[in-house]
Each structure stands twice: as C-alpha cells, then as structure tokens.
Amino acid sequence: MSENHFPLVLLERVMQRIIDAIPGHDKEIFGVSAESIITVAILLTLIFIIRELCGRLLPRVFGNLRKVSEVASEALIGSGKSLGVAAGCWVSLMLIADLGMVESLLKLGMVVSIVITAFRFVGVVHGFVIWTDDDGELDGSQKTVVSAAESIMRFLIVIFGLVFIADALGFDLTTMVAGLGITGLALALAAQDTISNIFGATTVLLDRPFQVGDWIIIGSVEGEVIQIGLRTTLIRTSLDTVITMPNANLTNTPVENWGKRRFRRWQPIFKLDINSEPSDVLEFCSGVVDLVVKHEKTMKEDASYARISSLGPDAVDIGCNIYWDIASGTAEREAREELLIQIMELAKTCGLRFHDNRRRHN
Numbered sequence: 001m002s003e004n005h006f007p008l009v010l011l012e013r014v015m016q017r018i019i020d021a022i023p024g025h026d027k028e029i030f031g032v033s034a035e036s037i038i039t040v041a042i043l044l045t046l047i048f049i050i051r052e053l054c055g056r057l058l059p060r061v062f063g064n065l066r067k068v069s070e071v072a073s074e075a076l077i078g079s080g081k082s083l084g085v086a087a088g089c090w091v092s093l094m095l096i097a098d099l100g101m102v103e104s105l106l107k108l109g110m111v112v113s114i115v116i117t118a119f120r121f122v123g124v125v126h127g128f129v130i131w132t133d134d135d136g137e138l139d140g141s142q143k144t145v146v147s148a149a150e151s152i153m154r155f156l157i158v159i160f161g162l163v164f165i166a167d168a169l170g171f172d173l174t175t176m177v178a179g180l181g182i183t184g185l186a187l188a189l190a191a192q193d194t195i196s197n198i199f200g201a202t203t204v205l206l207d208r209p210f211q212v213g214d215w216i217i218i219g220s221v222e223g224e225v226i227q228i229g230l231r232t233t234l235i236r237t238s239l240d241t242v243i244t245m246p247n248a249n250l251t252n253t254p255v256e257n258w259g260k261r262r263f264r265r266w267q268p269i270f271k272l273d274i275n276s277e278p279s280d281v282l283e284f285c286s287g288v289v290d291l292v293v294k295h296e297k298t299m300k301e302d303a304s305y306a307r308i309s310s311l312g313p314d315a316v317d318i319g320c321n322i323y324w325d326i327a328s329g330t331a332e333r334e335a336r337e338e339l340l341i342q343i344m345e346l347a348k349t350c351g352l353r354f355h356d357n358r359r360r361h362n
Helices: 006-021 034-061 063-068 070-095 101-121 124-132 140-168 173-190 192-207 247-251 278-294 329-349
Strands: 215-218 221-228 232-236 242-246 255-257 264-266 269-273 305-311 315-324
Touching (some): 101 140, 124 140, 278 305
Antiparallel strands (some): 215 221, 232 242
C-alpha cells in the first residue's frame, strides 16, 4: 500500500496489532488460520461502523431535503447505510493483502451496495423537486414527471447494476453479449408486453393526455390518477379501490380526462305545474337567466338560457343550460345548492308551483 494513504496505513497497523494481541492468533481452527478468522471479524465490525456513520452523516448533509419530504428522508437514510457498506468494503479491500474468497466477496458486496445505494437514492428526486418549487407543493404535472423519472431511473439502475454484478461474479461479459444475440429474438418476444408498456409510459409523458390528480375514464375504468409508472398507471376509483392499468392500453384506448375541462356544464330541467300562467312561466325563465348571469361561479353567460322545452299532460318543462367556472366537484355541488335555493325562492315570488306527480288533475 502506498505511504500516501496514511490513514489506511495507520488503520492497517492498528488492525495487525489487535490480531497479534489475541492469544492463539497463529493457530488453525478447522483448517483455517485463526488470523484469517480474526481479520474477517474485524473487517465486518469495521464495515458495520462505517455503515452506521454514513447512515447518520448522509441525511445531515441533505438536511433541507429531509425537512420538505418524508420520501426523501427515508431514501437518504436507506441509501446512506448501503453507501456505508460499499465504503466499508472498499476500505477492507485496501487493508487486506490477499484473502482469496473473502476479497471476492468484498468486491461483490461493494458493487451490490453501490447499486442498492443508487436505487434508493432515486427517492431524493421527490424532495429535490419540492425544495426547488416556489410553493413547496407538487401539482399534477410535477407529480407525473417525478413518478415517471423515478421509474425510468430505477429501471436503468437495475439493468446496469445487473451488468456490474455479473462482472463482479466473474462472468464473461463478451460471452454473455454473444449469448444475448442468439437468444435476443426470444427475449424480445417474451418482453413485448413490457416494451409496449414502456412505450405507453413514454406516450403519456410526451403527449400528456392526463397527469397525476386528474379524474379520467379509460374504457370501463374510471377514477383518479395516483401514480404513473414505467410499466403501469395506478387509478383510484370512487369505491376507493386501486386499478393497475398497463401503459400499453393507453396508446390504443380513448382517454376521457375530466381534469382538463375548461368549464362544467349543467343542464337541469325544472317541471312546473301545467296550470301555471304563461306570463308567470316567462317571468320565471327570465329570472332564472338573471340568477345565472349574476352568479359569481358561472361563465359563458351568452350561451346560458332557461326556456320552455316541452309540455306534458301534467307539467311544463323548463330546460336550462348553465356553465360553471369551478375546478372541484365539491365547489360545484355547493354552487348548485345555492342556485337551486334561489330558484325555489324565485318560483314562490312568481306564484308558481313545481310539478308533483302525486297530484291528479280532473
């Protein structure tokens, strides 16, 4: 080891002194030298200590991200510990000269830990986006991008991680690549659904027919989009169940997005008693239009109306066309209730009664 690595040289000397101080270190246990067993025990202890230190240090370095996102906090703690294992394996490799299988296991442990660290660290993306956002909250489009970005990053990490792990295990990558060329057609046929789902996810990201938080209808499935992944999209229905929709279905199925509505249209029908005076009915229609125009939550007043739509044996039907400038269903229900109360009061003012099908006329 180079004398430039003074901390490692010092640590190696300390470790050797500890081994020399243990009675019987020069003996063999079941055919294995006691010194080797003691060395492995010391290295495992060292790896554990470095793991705990990194697990505590890394979250503190990114303290701002931990404050804004619980997801990022958990990702930092998990990735910090796995990063500590990788660092501990590297330090152990620097300390030992040649322990055969132990050295191979340390190399494998270091590579696997690095892959796990990268996989877990992806969760920090969520906290970083929130931290850089002005209001500190993610809207639907941001959630969509974060969810898709995390899925793609994890997919790439797994693919490249498997290659590095195979190399650490001693596999001949050239032979593996050649083998993949022979079996590539079979693998492509077997993975065609997965590939279709990935293209479906790409379509959603590029075309953006919907985003996280939108209420959509795809075929017979209706609900709120809660997550867009690389392979599937999760939809929560009105019954609070979660439906897993393969992204491949999104490329050839019409998607009705209620979240992209510019307005909410409402066409109620009011049934007045057939014996109502025509002049009172016209006054009622005019009054309804005035209420709609003056309401603070309506829009497109020129396209709004209240007109006699049909006459029945017992009722006069008043058809209405109303547009709400409202974003949520709760606000729409409240606005409807308010307007309906006003229309009831208007009917009383005009001396009109709503049709009651329980009444019979001679």
